[in-house]
Amino acid sequence: MKYPNDSLKCIQNAWYKQLVNFRASYMPETQLTADWKLRAIGDAIKACPSRMMDDSEAMLSEYRKSQKHDEVSKVLLPVMLTATALTDQPPDVNQLLPVPDFIETVIDEKRVKIRLVPTTLRAQIAFFATNPNDLRSVIGQFCAHMSSSDNRRFNVPFQQWNDHIVNSTFTVFENELFPSPVPSEAINLSISTVDIQLVGYTPNVIGFGGPFDQNTGNGYEPDGSATEQPAINDKVIVQADQYTSLDHQRVKGDRETGEITVERIDD
Structure with missing residues (x-):
């Protein structure tokens, strides 16, 4: 049985695409940042496990392991690493417009019901450079890029049953775009992180023909109404x-x- 794509993975993919879009618009100011802009995507921007958030040294170690070079210790710098994780606390009531439990609509000529779940995701980028000038150049342009209203809101495609796609908009709250320098014992390593909060609705759809659309049981129809069944009397x-x-x-x-x-x- 093929389930819909994990909602966290869908948001992570969309977030990574935003970072790739930033690099495309970045204007290099040094030779090293120009090299970073022209490098293969997988060697310039790397996603790390969520458990490494707030641990830049662990993120850099994970990046080292992923590099396939003759010299094991060789790392291509500058590099941008990111980690993301869903938060247990839902968004503040002022961050999203309230919506009903289910919304009826038509998608791909199918009448469906969508439950919109308020979702907050914390994303963190860590940028590693060999000097503070390269670091400031990239981090400064990144914060300016994400503060733009055109870039703060981006589409997240959520894959549902039978490969149907439902799009939802997530928003970056610009009041949290503050870079934080990270102390490092390495003399030739400059590190800075930026924390971002992404807020939006995660859709759950009924009506695309998934195996659970009809198999609700417990005396209820898929729309929530009670199933009318004839009374059974086995007494004589x-x-x-x-x-x-x-x-x-x-x-x-x-x-x-x-x-x-x-x-x-x-x-």
């Missing part, structure tokens, strides 16, 4: 009395044979 009446103005009769039934007998009762 084996004795009943009937009265008339003239007499009193007792009707008996045999559960096993189904035979019915009627006898008169003298009161």
